[in-house]
Amino acid sequence: MYMTTAEIREKYLQFFQSKGHLRLPSFSVIPQDDPSLLFINAGMTPLKPYFLGKTPIFHTPEGEKISYRVTTCQKCVRTGDIENVGRTNRHQTVFEMLGNFSFGDYFKKEAILWAWEFLTDKRWLGLEPERIYVTIYEEDDEAFEYWTQDVGLPPERLHRFGADENFWPADAPSKGPNGPCGPCSEIYYDRGPEFGADTWADYYQTRESNRFVEIWNLVFPQYDRKDGGILEPLPKPNIDTGMGLARVAMVLQGVTDFYETDEFKPIIAKVVELSGVSYEGPSSLAHRVISEHARAVSFILSDGATFSNTGRGYVVRRLLRRAVRYGYLLGLREPFMHRLAAVVAEVMGGVYPELRENLESVQKQIRLEEERFFETLEQGVERLDALLSGLEPGDTLSGEEAFRLYDTYGFPLDLTLEIADERGIKVDTEGFQKALEEAQELARQRAAFDKDVFKRPNEALLAIARDSGGTVFVGYERTEETAQVKLLLAGNQSLDEAPAGTEVQVVLDRTPFYAEGGGQIGDFGVLEWAGGWAKVSTTQKNPDGIYLHLAKVEEGTLKAGTTVRALVDPHRRDTEKNHTATHLLHAALRAILGTHVRQAGSYVGPDRLRFDFTHPEPVSPRELARIELLVNRWIQGDFPVSYTYKPLEEAKKEGAMALFGEKYADVVRVVAVEGTADNVAAGTAISKELCGGCHVRRTGEIGMFVIRFEEAVSSGVRRIEALTGTGAVQYVRENLDVLQALSRELGVNPEGLPERLGKLQNEIKAREKEIERLRRELARAQLGGGTASALKEAGGYQYLAVRLEGLEVGALRSAADELLDKHKADLVAVGSGQNLVIKLSKEAQAKGLDAGAVMKRLTEAAGGRGGGKGALAQGGGFDLERAFAALEGALLSR
Structure with a gap:
């Protein structure tokens, strides 16, 4: 039964609303109050405080609601395998995860029965029951019973796997981390033999298949793992499920991959329109990369991220540049990604209104970034040209250099291969792949899901939050208050008392200290009590609204239960x-x-x-x-x-x-x-x-x-x-004092400074021009007379090597031009001090001589450093006698 992506999304949310779930909109892809993550990477991530025991209170347009059952369609970002996006049918950077969650309410039986009902009932998805296969954890007999007896799934369509496959987190019983964990049950759908000849028994062996697609994972966090691998049952087990919306759409629309689903087709069609290249054959990779990354960049920017060189800004910049690189391969030489952002907003803005609301700002950011990157891409072409100019047909460009082009300039390997092949030069693709894999591994380590995601906060803090709802803040009205110490913390450890010299976090029942937030720093000041005082350096607030005063006890001993006088520093004003x-x-x-x-x-x-x-x-x-x-x-x-x-x-x-x-x-x-x-x-x-x-x-x-x-x-x-x-x-x-001091030094009133500085700048420029003129005259004076007799021949080329005194590189270039024109040589090498300039005639270039290649051979033979291409090369750090002596060999070795 064909169904659009929008219909699937809506049916899912309506189904779980009918089961008593509170329907919430997607959270931003940018995590709030969670510095451990760059992006929201799973449907449960924004909800993890409620899995840890926090009362699940949600603010909806209708008002504040408490619900222990929630359903969402969460936009998620995962960037550990960016290079695989477009190359496989599985990888996406931005995807939508349908989920139903229980915070200590219903459990395994309901989750399994409802999943089956939603998948097979013709009022909902209406999938064929006989095509559904299931995996469970090898020790989860409870799930086996629900699937086989309550659902009626034949045992041959159910397989048991170990903790590496069917436990969350993977291998938690043996490897950890400590905290809530549990078995999971994955649901697969057989798309039919037209998608592959393999069987479910084959999947059991290989765990790879295009025919059998995982569409849903039901996670049952029912244990609290302790040291030594002890699994203690949780008093209130939870439910966390995730259904990949694109995968389900792929199944119901009968297409090969999610790039052929209804929400991707308009974006790919726009790529075809802009590039004039059809979506078929090898070029389809470029279309897939561009369309997927256009969605990702639009989602991330519309939620408030910006391009930068660090953190999530670096990730979104990397995504855009990868898409632009593939656009370059399709022949696109002007910014185009900002146009695709409009298509993304049109297709998905009804579900995610921020895409439309922020479209103008997103398009401006993308266009500016594209313009800058196209300049960088052109620099990459120049850099590659310089590298190849030093090689001969049959030579090989190193994998490290190819990867450096890719990493520094965003220059794709495909483009490097294409340009190198035109010159008969090979590229060490194995070396490139090795360097790429090392970089990818580093990226995966940085982007790995935080295994301590369920690390428990201090129990005393949780108790305060439950009993009082947080700290009472009175700082809007006053900057001084009498308060009681509710808790003392050193790290995550509760203290009964803190003697002088102790650094401690102080929790008060009420406070005038503002907690860091909204860009404003946390207040600082002092806490005073009979017999002592503590200096507060800053104030922070946890997600439960409890204020933590970071303090050092200066005198006396601070004890839990003590009444203190809290005074905010007057600089608060x-x-x-x-x-x-x-x-x-x-x-x-x-x-x-x-x-x-x-x-x-x-x-x-x-x-x-x-x-x-x-x-x-x-x-x-x-x-x-x-x-x-x-x-x-x-x-x-x-x-x-x-x-x-x-x-x-x-x-x-x-x-x-x-x-x-x-x-x-x-x-x-x-x-x-x-x-x-x-x-x-x-x-x-x-x-x-x-x-x-x-x-x-x-x-x-x-x-x-x-x-x-x-x-x-x-x-x-x-x-x-x-x-x-x-x-x-x-x-x-x-600044006025500085202005007046400058005025006195230059002998003018402050109002006359701009005119006086302008005159001084003009004088400096005139003197610089005069110095340059004198240098050129010095060069001409040294060039008079017997340079013609110094003409030599090697490899069929006439060349001239001349040493001059007291000249900069600019004057050496002018001298080389004059010598080349005067003596009709093929090559002129002119040096002064440790600087060297090589200039070629047009005739020498036509014969295949390249100044950059000659310079490279000189650096190899005589030390120094330098580069260039075509008719001109220059460098420094040379022993000129050795360099001139190596010229003949450089020409003969061609």
């Missing part, structure tokens, strides 16, 4: 100024540069503010001046700053700005600078953002705003650093 100024800066950037500007990161502390934002080009000095002036006008307006709590959807409808990828509760705090009465009447606030940070009460408290600098962070992301209040005044004063 400067942090508040900088935070409100950050909101004003954001508003000014959107007003001056355009509404495409959105926040991409920030730092707010007492010393300064830093704001990262999306913008495709440098901000001009004139634009920076306008932005700075606008922020200062709003400060001088002394406008009130309001703080209200509203339902999330209502706040968004009112235009409150939210950060991409940020999780918000159903009720949010809105920080607004309303502006004038006209602004209030029109409902057009100067700034309105969802924010939990600390702010001033009126903009006038900020005092002054000064931009220190603007710079690039990564492709499509800029950064502004600025100062406020006293810090801004001090910065201006210091």
Whole structure:
């Protein structure tokens, strides 16, 4: 029965809603509160706190809900095997994982029976029952009973495997890690003999098949593994399942691979349209890579990531460049991936609205990155040309050099092979593959799923979260509070007391200390009690809302249960100024540069503010001046700053700005600078953002705003650093002092500095030109007379070697041109000091002579370093006598 991908997705979610599951939208692919992961890589990953015992409270458009049954279609990213994408029918970087989850509610029997019902019932997928095969863990008799007796699956269509195949995590009983684990049951579907002649018995032996496709994995975390491989039953076992949406679509649509499913076809069709190359034969690999990576890049960028040289930004850059490389092989020489982003948004934007909402910004980022990479690709062509110019037909380009081209310039091996073959040169593909595998292994190690994903937090912290719901924060109203110490922690170990000199994390029942978040640093200050005090260096908050004060006991002994006086350092006032100024800066950037500007990161502390934002080009000095002036006008307006709590959807409808990828509760705090009465009447606030940070009460408290600098962070992301209040005044004063000192040194008023500096620059340029002229005259003076008699012959070429004194490389090139023209030689070598220039005539080039090849032979024979191609080569570090003596041999060895 044919079914579209959208229909499969919707049926799955509706089915589990009918079984009492709460349906949630996909979480962002960028993990929240989990620094161990670059991307969400499985459907259960965003839900793992609830598998660990946290109450499963979810914020939905209808309000806060508690549900121990959840179903999702989660977009996931896995990048450990990028090079296999397009080459196999199994690998994807971005995929959709359908899942149903139980947090200590139903268990194995329900999961198995519901899976069978959804797969075989004609109201749902209607798959043929006799084509379904199952694997279970070899010791899981319970699952065997449910499958064979309750479902009625014939035992010959069920196989038992060991812990390496049917346990999660794999091999957990023998190898760990400790924590929740359990057996799993995988469901396969027989697509028929047209997809392969192998049988289910063959799969049992090889575990590889195109005919039998795994479509669903039911995981039963029922044990808590302890040291020594002890498996203790969990008091409340869980259910975690994952069904690959693309694989199911492939089965129901009767196609060979997921590239032929309905959601991929429009993207591939666009690649065909842009390239003019049909989707068949060897070129189909390029179409698959481009279409898959177009989806991946669109999903990742639309969730708030940006191109960069590290972390997830590096991964998305690597994906884009791999796609562009394959586009280059199809003949595409202009940016094209940004056009595919529009197709992805059109096909999948109904399910994932962020693809459409952020399309303009995503396309701008992609186009800029493509333009830069096309330049790099051209540099790769030049680099390869230089490498090949030093080789003869029949020679071999090393695998290390080929991989360096690939790794540094993103230059594909296929293109290297094609260009090298045109010159009769081989490429060491085995050496390339070895270097690639070493790099891939490193990437896999970095991207490996964190085996400690279920590492248990401190039990005392969990108890506090259950009993009180977290720490009461009073820091918006005051910076001093009396509180009780609920817990002392050293690492993950609870302490009864902490004597002087101990570094400890202090949990209070209530606190005025702001916990690091939203770009604002954690508060610092002191805790005082009778007989002692501790210095708080920063404050953090865990996912359960418990504030952790990182402190060092300076005097006395701090004990659990002690009543303390918590005092935030007065510099918090400067942090508040900088935070409100950050909101004003954001508003000014959107007003001056355009509404495409959105926040991409920030730092707010007492010393300064830093704001990262999306913008495709440098901000001009004139634009920076306008932005700075606008922020200062709003400060001088002394406008009130309001703080209200509203339902999330209502706040968004009112235009409150939210950060991409940020999780918000159903009720949010809105920080607004309303502006004038006209602004209030029109409902057009100067700034309105969802924010939990600390702010001033009126903009006038900020005092002054000064931009220190603007710079690039990564492709499509800029950064502004600025100062406020006293810090801004001090910065201006210091710069004025420098300006006045320069003015005194140059004997002009500050207003006359630009003119004076301009004159000095012109004088320097004139002197440099005069020096260059004198050098050329020196060269001509040394060239007069008897150089013709120095002409020599070797290998059928006439050449000239001349040593001059006191010349730079530029003057040597001019001297070589003059000698070449004057004496009609085939080759001229001119040196001075340790520098050497080689120049060829057109006739010598026509005969096959190459300056770069000659230079290479000289470096091998006489030391030094250098390179070039065609008619010109140059280098340094030479013993010129040895180099000139080696010229004859270099020409004869051709």
